[in-house]
Amino acid sequence: MPTYTAPTRDTRFIINEMLDLASYGNLPGFESATPDMIDTVINEAGKFCSEVLAPLNQIGDEQGCTRHDDGSVTTPDGFKEAFDQYVESGWGTISAPEEFGGQGMPHTLGFVIEEFVATSNMAFGMYPGLTTGAVAALIAAGSDEQKATYVPNMISGKWLGTMNLTEPHCGTDLGMIRTKAEPQGDGSYDITGTKIFISAGEHDLTENIIHLVLAKTPGAPDSSKGISLFVVPKFLVNDDGSLGERNAVSCGSIEHKMGINGNATCLLNYDGAKGWMVGEENKGLAAMFVMMNAARLGVGIQGLAQSEVAYQNAVTYALDRRQGRALTGPAEPEAKADPIFVHPDVRRMLMDAKAFNEGMRAMCLWGALMVDLTHNAATEEERAEADAMIGLLTPVIKGYGTDKGFDFATNMQQVYGGHGYVKEWGMEQFVRDARIAMIYEGTNGVQAMDLCGRKLASKGGAAIQAFFKLVGEEIASAKQDDGLKDIAERLEKALDEQQAATMWFMNNAMQNPNHLGAGAHHYMHIMGIVTLGYMWLRMAKVAQERLAGEPEDKAFYEAKLTTARYYAERFLPDAGSLRRKLEAGSESMMELGEEAFATAA
Amino acid sequence: MPTYTAPTRDTRFIINEMLDLASYGNLPGFESATPDMIDTVINEAGKFCSEVLAPLNQIGDEQGCTRHDDGSVTTPDGFKEAFDQYVESGWGTISAPEEFGGQGMPHTLGFVIEEFVATSNMAFGMYPGLTTGAVAALIAAGSDEQKATYVPNMISGKWLGTMNLTEPHCGTDLGMIRTKAEPQGDGSYDITGTKIFISAGEHDLTENIIHLVLAKTPGAPDSSKGISLFVVPKFLVNDDGSLGERNAVSCGSIEHKMGINGNATCLLNYDGAKGWMVGEENKGLAAMFVMMNAARLGVGIQGLAQSEVAYQNAVTYALDRRQGRALTGPAEPEAKADPIFVHPDVRRMLMDAKAFNEGMRAMCLWGALMVDLTHNAATEEERAEADAMIGLLTPVIKGYGTDKGFDFATNMQQVYGGHGYVKEWGMEQFVRDARIAMIYEGTNGVQAMDLCGRKLASKGGAAIQAFFKLVGEEIASAKQDDGLKDIAERLEKALDEQQAATMWFMNNAMQNPNHLGAGAHHYMHIMGIVTLGYMWLRMAKVAQERLAGEPEDKAFYEAKLTTARYYAERFLPDAGSLRRKLEAGSESMMELGEEAFATAA
Incomplete structure (x- = not known):
């Protein structure tokens, strides 16, 4: 059976040495994140993940989830007990806001735990993982009453949450959703429709499940500008916080998938389920x-x-x-x-x-x-x-x-x-x-378009210019250092490729937006390669500084330097070929009509 | 459910137009392969594969194979009937030699059928597919008696064959095999040992299964120079060709795998099974x-x-x-x-x-x-x-x-x-x-070393030089043609990268063989990219010639030209980055000791 050891040394290196989290100690939320505290959290979380979650990973895959005739869903053996332990240890509360019962520590630390959980048991991790997003949306857009009703229990892990976007005929293009929300005059709405691919949509881990659901109100614009967000609990919540009536949302089936079998991917039927709008009408997409x-x-x-x-x-x-x-x-x-x-x-x-x-x-x-x-x-x-x-x-x-x-x-x-x-x-x-x-x-095609069609151009390209400046300055400084010069020069070449690719988009995408679409995937990869190169240059710099001080774990820092060199030699060259592909534009890609793709007899 | 249509038009294009198989008509084995005959075979094989084999593909995956307590194995529903039809239609006999009951047509045509079968149902195709290899070994190294006893029935599909190489502790390194072959004084051997990962090792498709087994005779050198090859039938074959005694080879278990579930991957136990040596003692590796x-x-x-x-x-x-x-x-x-x-x-x-x-x-x-x-x-x-x-x-x-x-x-x-x-x-x-x-x-790592460690250097590099000449001449001629010039120049650049990479190996691999190992994977990919580029240049040339004659299916040839351009623009650039990686050598790759790979706490 595979095993897992949390990479706590590497994590401490990144947080304490590369990012120097302690230097932000004067900012709110960072005070409590001292290196000692960080070490304790990382070590304990790592232990929990390797000892409790990792041994359930293969079982979860083999058993999968089971939907019963009454629509209830059983998770694989051991998941419930492990989740109770997860809740008890408070792993989900680390970086949640204190006002809702969280520990208010930095997200940086919360991400570490997310990594350890996902690495030891990805299917398990998705149960609390999606709740994080649902909580963020409620905090950002929910009313005070909604926050008070749902958020503390979702943070503590007493309840879990879901995100309901996709319908059978639409996923990426959410403007087409058909789920309806009929106002009932009392502030509530009746939600009716079918949602698919709902991760953790039904399960036996918690007594309640809080669904966040995209739906359309009567007369809403027939586009993504007509979407509203609703909170729809599996069990209605009484004023005293106790659970009330079972809501009219039920799991119609679970998908048989290639993997993540330990997570229940549900088709959810909303049959006039009671829900409440989160944020403003028709502003659901932003939430x-x-x-x-x-x-x-x-x-x-x-x-x-x-x-x-x-x-x-x-x-x-x-x-x-x-x-x-x-x-x-x-x-x-x-x-x-x-x-x-x-x-x-x-x-x-x-x-x-x-x-x-x-x-x-x-x-x-x-x-x-x-x-x-x-x-x-x-x-x-x-x-x-x-x-x-x-x-x-x-x-x-x-x-x-x-x-x-x-x-x-x-x-x-x-x-x-x-x-x-x-x-x-x-x-x-x-x-x-x-x-x-x-x-x-x-x-990932949508990600590439988000990067190239939206983020690159946003505010006159301010963000990408800031990125170039940051990486460029790191390179300029490292080039002065004999130990880092070679890595820095290789990164500089890759950064040049990215800048040229950016320029090519600027000069060509206006004339034909397909040029942007045709190169977006390549650009996303160039940027990934350069960003990791920037990370490796920073890590190499820290490692070299440490080595000058003859540290105890010399081998750790030496390995960082060698791996940085390896990265520079064997990952960065791809930026060049990707740029050449990007600059080929969209002509040969888009030229052929659908008949050319049919298999001819 | 997915569907499959055999790409018969494209296949005819390659065989009749690009390779011009008819021009080889004066050579033995090619006479019967007229364009008409080729068309008939391709069309009928394509029909069989899309109508009979493709519909069984998903069923095969879902059901998998079942091993019963007596060691027998049942293939998925429909496989036996489909195989009977396959045999009846003679699809496995197309390119097999006439002296053993084959149709003696070119391998080129046999490969077409192999493609259609593998595309419609890969797990099914492996049953007859591995037999092809076993037949080739018997024809190359077997005695006349062995050929007469086994080969005709294996070609007709009455019996199927297997290849038994791997053992629990060794796969690539066959010098370590432990399966023993004890001579019995009557020309036969008692074979004892365990073989794993034997595709089609046991099944219900044919009345007999002919295993080709690597084993060691007593006192054989303890290396790959001490391996002999044996033929071990599941049922012994009487002199009159009828089936005799059940041999002492049995399926101990079948693997639960990621895929190809329709094919039975067996652990086979040989408990003093009767076998006969194929070819010379200790020359099993060549066979x-x-x-x-x-x-x-x-x-x-x-x-x-x-x-x-x-x-x-x-x-x-x-x-x-x-x-x-x-x-x-x-x-x-x-x-x-x-x-x-x-x-x-x-x-x-x-x-x-x-x-x-x-x-x-x-x-x-x-x-x-x-x-x-x-x-x-x-x-x-x-x-x-x-x-x-x-x-x-x-x-x-x-x-x-x-x-x-x-x-x-x-x-x-x-x-x-x-x-x-x-x-x-x-x-x-x-x-x-x-x-x-x-x-x-x-x-594929072994393939890369076969290419770079063995094939490149063989006979003073004669083969790779011949390859460079072939591709170089095609480029030189295409550069004279305005319609092909751009594709040819892009291919020339990629060929230059391959030649430089070859030179780098020549200059560096002697000094440190790890440089060869470190770049072998990259080299294999460069060569794949260049070879496909050479194919596309040849296809583009044919397409352009045809278009000059205003053909009926103009769109087909135009699509070839566009796709050739697309290939040149979006595949060939990788040759450059792969060469840069290759020329980075093995230093940063091999520098770190095993402790640097352990996850540190």
């Missing part, structure tokens, strides 16, 4: 985006997560499995064969995953810090800057992170040879689970 | 490679196959599913939304798969022609050249073909959004099935 942005970051972390757990197990296997001899001569002549760890192609796959995982972890936590600064930076200007930066990074974390997370989980399966294809070894589950992250909460 | 090379080409075709069937269904879905509007304004203003086919990112994924599938099909069939010429070219020199070329191409067809086949099957699943992740749509099965092709018959 939905609050929920969605939180969810997208969580999905990006899932990309890292599956690559990480697959990597850890592949390392174990590569050191244990013996086949053939090192190309440079037997590494262990007394044994019949060397561990496959000696083969460059195996090492290539391991180093690729290592370089991605550590770089991606840094990107996610840097992104989390931006979320914190959006709320808590000292000045309005700094808050706006952080908000713009995380807006820019969100589609990259989600899109690039999950594309590559899937690739590297697949490579780690490859390390196992034939055994990787057999279920009992558990590697193929990581690949199947990782696959959904490229699809849900907006496919 | 095994005959079998393996045939199998590797078949696996390469599986990469194409899953990408092709996934593509066909993704096209249907993209034209049917409506979400959002074209970036250039509504394509169908009267509808609520446009088909997702209008979105550049969807079109990118479809065009990528189209360009790969058609190019890969051309590469596979060009490779098949090399197989034919190896046997039947007019002069010894031409036969040797063809043999060297297919030797060079085999790891590329297998390794590059299955890596990319998996990637594009995955992209086609992406076109479906959330529905792609749900089992009933069938797209996720294509991805799961495609995954094994990167692993079995030698992982």
Whole structure:
């Protein structure tokens, strides 16, 4: 059975050494996040995830969820008990606001726990994971009464939440939704319609489930401008907080999926269910985006997560499995064969995953810090800057992170040879689970268009210019340092490619917007490559500084430097070929009509 | 449910127009392969595959195979009847030698049928598919008696065959096998040992199964130089050809796998089973490679196959599913939304798969022609050249073909959004099935080392020099043609990258063989990219010639030209970044010791 160890040392390195979270201690929300506190939280969360959640991962996949005739859903063996422990330990409350019973610690720390949970058991993690988004939407757009009624119990884990967007005929294009909300004159609405692909839509983990549902009021515009958001609890909540009547929302079926079988993906029927509007009428899309942005970051972390757990197990296997001899001569002549760890192609796959995982972890936590600064930076200007930066990074974390997370989980399966294809070894589950992250909460094609069609151009390109400045300054400074010069120069070349690609969009997309669409995926990947390069340059800089002080765990910092070099040599070159593809534009891509795609006899 | 249409038009284009098979009509084995005959075979085989095999694909995945307590194995519903029809129609006999009851047609045509079968139902196709390799080994190394006893029934499909290489502790490193062969003094051997991952190792499709088994005779060298090959029938064969005693080989279990569930992957126990040596003692590895090379080409075709069937269904879905509007304004203003086919990112994924599938099909069939010429070219020199070329191409067809086949099957699943992740749509099965092709018959890492460590250097690099000459001449000629100039120049750049990478290996791999291992995967991909580019240039040339004659199906040839341009613009650039990675060498890749890969707390 696969195992999982939380990468606590690497996490501490990023938070305490690279991001230097302690230096933000004067800001609200950061006071309590001392290095000691951070260490304690990280270590305990890591322990819980590796000891309680990881052992349930394969069981969850094998058993899946079961829907009973009465519409109730049972989660896999052990999930309920593990969830109770999760709630008891307060893991979901770490970065939630204190006014609603949270611990008010930085999001940066909350993201760490999200990573550990998603890595040890992705299907399990989705139950509390989606609640985070629902809570964010309620806090941002809900009335005081709604917040008081739902938020504290959702934060504590007494209740869980869901996001109801997709319908059978529409997912990305939410303007087409058909679910109706009829006002009842008492402030409530009757919600009627069918929602599909609702993760954690029904289950036995909590006594109540709080659904956030997109629907249309009578006469609403027939577009995305006519969508409103509603809160629809499974059980109505009495004034004293006790549970009342069962609401008219029920699970019609659960999907049979490629993976994340431990999570119940439901079709939910709303048959005049009682709901209350969250925020303003027809402004549901904005409230939905609050929920969605939180969810997208969580999905990006899932990309890292599956690559990480697959990597850890592949390392174990590569050191244990013996086949053939090192190309440079037997590494262990007394044994019949060397561990496959000696083969460059195996090492290539391991180093690729290592370089991605550590770089991606840094990107996610840097992104989390931006979320914190959006709320808590000292000045309005700094808050706006952080908000713009995380807006820019969100589609990259989600899109690039999950594309590559899937690739590297697949490579780690490859390390196992034939055994990787057999279920009992558990590697193929990581690949199947990782696959959904490229699809849900907006496919990666949608992420690419969010980045290129919306975020790049926003406010005259302020965010991307700020990004270029940040990376450019780091490069300029590192080029002065002999130990970092080579990495910095390689990153500079990749940054040049990104800037050229940006310029190409500026010069060509107005004339033909398809040019933007045709290159958006490539651009998202260039940006992911450059951002991880920026992370690696910063990590290398810190590692070099530490090494100058002859630290105890010298090997850790030396590995950071080598991996930074590996990243520069083997990831950054792709920025060049991606730019060439992008600059090919959309002509040959869009030229052929549908008849050319039919299979001709 | 997904559907499949055999791409007969495209196949005819490659065979009749690009390869011009008719021009080889003066060579033995080619006489009967007239364009008319080819058309008939292709059309009928295509019909059989789409009407009989494709509808069983999803059933095979859902049901899988069942092992009963007596060790017998039942294949999924419908497989036995379909196999009987397959045998009756003689689809497995097309390119088998006439002296053993085959139809003696070119391998090029046999490959077409292999593609159609693998595309419509990969798990089914593996039953007869592996037999092809076993037959090749028996014909190459077996005695006349062995050939007479087994081969005709294996060709007709009365019996099926298997390849038994892997054992629990060894796969790639066959020198470590432990299966023993004790001579019995009567020419037979008692075979004892355990073999795993034996595809089609036990089933109910045929009355007998002919196992080809690697084992060691007493006192054989303790390395790959001490391996012998044995033929071990499930039922012994009496002198009159009737079936005799049940042999002591039995299925101990079947694997639960990520995919290809319709094929029984068996653990086989040999408990003193009676077998006969095939070829010379201790020369089993050479005989095994005959079998393996045939199998590797078949696996390469599986990469194409899953990408092709996934593509066909993704096209249907993209034209049917409506979400959002074209970036250039509504394509169908009267509808609520446009088909997702209008979105550049969807079109990118479809065009990528189209360009790969058609190019890969051309590469596979060009490779098949090399197989034919190896046997039947007019002069010894031409036969040797063809043999060297297919030797060079085999790891590329297998390794590059299955890596990319998996990637594009995955992209086609992406076109479906959330529905792609749900089992009933069938797209996720294509991805799961495609995954094994990167692993079995030698992982793609093994393919890369076969290409770079063995084939490149063989006979002073004669094969790769011949390849460079061939591609170089095609480019030089195309550069004179205004319609092909741009494609040719882009291919020239990619060929330059490959030549530089080859030179880099020559200058560096002697000094440190890890440099070769570190770049082998990249090199294999560069060579795949260039070879498909060469195929596209040849296809574009033919298409342009045809268009000059104002043909009836003008649109078909125009699509070829556009897709060739798309390939040149969007696939060839990767050769450059891959070369840069390759030239980074092995230092940062191999520098870190095992402790640096452990997850630190």
